[in-house]
Amino acid sequence: MYDFAIIGGGIVGLSTGMALSKRYPQARILVLEKESQWAFHQTGNNSGVIHSGIYYKPGSFKAKFCRDGRDSMVKFCQEYGIDHEVCGKVIVATDEQELPRLENLYQRGLENGIEVKRISPQEVKEIEPHVSCVGGIRVFSTGIVNYKQVCLKYAELIQQQGGELRLNTKVLKISPNGKHHVLETNQGNFETRFVINCAGLHSDRIAKLGGVQPQAKIVPFRGEYYELTPEKRYLVKTLIYPVPNPEFPFLGVHFTKMIDGTVHAGPNAVLSLKREGYTKTDFDLKDFAEVMTYPGFWKLAAKHADEGIQEIIRSFSKAAFTRSLQKLIPEVQAEDLVPTHAGVRAQALMDDGKLVDDFYIVPGNNSIHVCNAPSPAATSSLEIGKAIAAQIAQHSDMPAVVS
Template identity: 85%
Template structure:
């Protein structure tokens, strides 16, 4: 019998397990992951950025979690010797028409309490000599890290706290046993007082197994990247972002210097035909049919048809992808780029076609379901874990440890 069972061993599930162990040192905690390693999907395939929080609506969970999370993530990496760097980033306008949006972003950064500075094209070139722009913002608190290593450290710490970690264990059904719940898996059944669903790309399905309405459906979007060849890495010193289109839910293609010194360029954003579809040819009939039958998807597609077509073109045309990158760095040529890994984003979508823009945490009977944990979830993971624990009704037999 467990006190808490967490479904999903990505960075959010593991941070929740870590926070539970700190709050309830005597609790029996179980973390179940269907893959053979931790942080296998979204966490292990993201860009490794420690986000500042500049993009997010002031007062939103995203803004608060990200601002606080960036600080706690850096402190965590310092404490446990995990390689990271606070390198900062530039967000640049490449045309005069983008300058008002750049100014709005600057003001949002100020509202969110983030250290930002307006910089001229000449000042941008002092930081990133190969960028072409008409204006920019310097965001000082942005950093880079390997979130897979962070997640592995979370897992180690949970084990040290006495938690039970199970890989290769897929939850197939959830049923009641009196006041408790039983998780039926491919590796046996586990009884628990409280279930915490952090299943990412499958969070809506796990919620349904637990008789909880997720309030949204997960629609997977694949982000495809190229990587600069080693001899062209000098073109990018830190992180270079365009001004995002406020009407489109993705940030646009950008350059990211990773913690291993490689430089990734991208991503685009295209519908994945499989929830864990990292390649263009990946297809799952159930996943595809669910999206095609969902009215919310068609409403979203109609609203963003023009941008969606551009993303699809970038997916199939390297030349189109390169042209987007050349708006930031004109020197970049097709031969400077080689394909690298893709990631899949679990985007929660409502029936009316609107995206769930913030974190979505749904309460059930003796359960809690994280039904949307978009970027900056990795940056914010320690804060999200604490917030989830704060929402869980404390089992009466456990004493709460105050930190």
């Protein structure tokens, strides 16, 4: 009998396991992951950015968790010798019409308690010599890291505390057994007092297995990236972002220096035809049918039809993708870009077509279901884990050690 069973071995599941092992050192903790390695999906295919929190609505979970999570993530990396760099980033307006939005973003940064500075085009060029813009913001606290390395350390710390980690273990059914749950998997059954669902791209399905009906469905969006060729990496020193369109839920294509020295450009955002569909040809009939028959998707598609069409064009046209990047760095040419890995974002979508913009955690019977944990979940993972452990304390009579 386990005290806590966590479904999902991405960064949120592992951070939750680590937080529980600290809060309940005597507890039997189990982490189940269906893949052969940790951080296989969203965590292992993200941009590796330690976000500052500038974009998020003041007072939201995203804003608080990201601001606090950025500090705790940097401290964690320092403590355990994980490669990282607090390099900062610039957000730039490429035409005069974007300047009011840039100013709004600057004010939001101040409201969120982030160190930001307005900078002129000349000051932008001192940081990023190849950028063309009419104004910018410097965000000092943004950093980069390899989140797979972070996850491996989380897993190691869980094991040191006595937790049990199981890869290649897929949950097929969740059955009640009195006050407990029986998790039926491809590797046998596991009984637990409490279930924590951190299944990412499949979190809504796992919630339903546990008898919970979340008021949102996961719709997968693929983000496709190019990488600058080695001889063109000099074009980017840190991270370069455009001013986001507040009406569109994605940030737009940008340049990201990775912790290994490579430079990624992207992503666009297109509907994935499979929840774990990392290429254009990946297709799953069940996943596709769920989206196509979901009214919320069509309401979202109608609202953002123009932007959606542009994203699809960028997906199939390298020339169009390159033109988007040239708004930031005019020198970039198509031959400077080579395709690299894509990521798939698990985006929770409501029936009315509204995207769930914040973290969405649904309580159940002796269970908690993390049904939306988009970016900046990796940055915020330590804070999310602690928050979930604190929520569980309201439902558990186990003795806790609270630092």
